[in-house]
Amino acid sequence: MSEEISYEAAREELTGIxxxxxxxxxxxxxxxxxxxxxxxxxxxxxxWLDGAKAKVAAARSETES
Incomplete structure (x- = not known):
């Protein structure tokens, strides 16, 4: 990750901008x-969203196997 900041903090700052x-x-x-x-x-x-999507996809593939 390019900068250590939570998704929520980044989204909140972006909304303000x-x-x-x-x-x-x-x-x-x-x-x-x-x-x-x-x-x-x-x-x-x-x-953050791409990472979450990858985790969900990995979890789904494990449960489908």
């Missing part, structure tokens, strides 16, 4: 920084 960007009241430079952080957080969330 989206709200700030959607408000439109953020200067351009800060918007770019927020966007970059949001991209990293989205990737972290996807890593």
């Amino acid at each position: 989206v709200a700030k960007l959607e408000s439109g009241g953020v200067p351009l430079a800060e918007s770019l920084e927020l966007w970059e952080r949001g991209e990293k957080l989205a990737a972290i969330c996807q890593e």
Whole structure:
């Protein structure tokens, strides 16, 4: 995992970033920084989800065997 942060914490921070960007009241430079952080957080969330999906798939294949 690229950064040690829980799925829940990453999702919560990402939600806050989206709200700030959607408000439109953020200067351009800060918007770019927020966007970059949001991209990293989205990737972290996807890593967590992919890992969970792989665990479920492995568990299913074990029970089906």
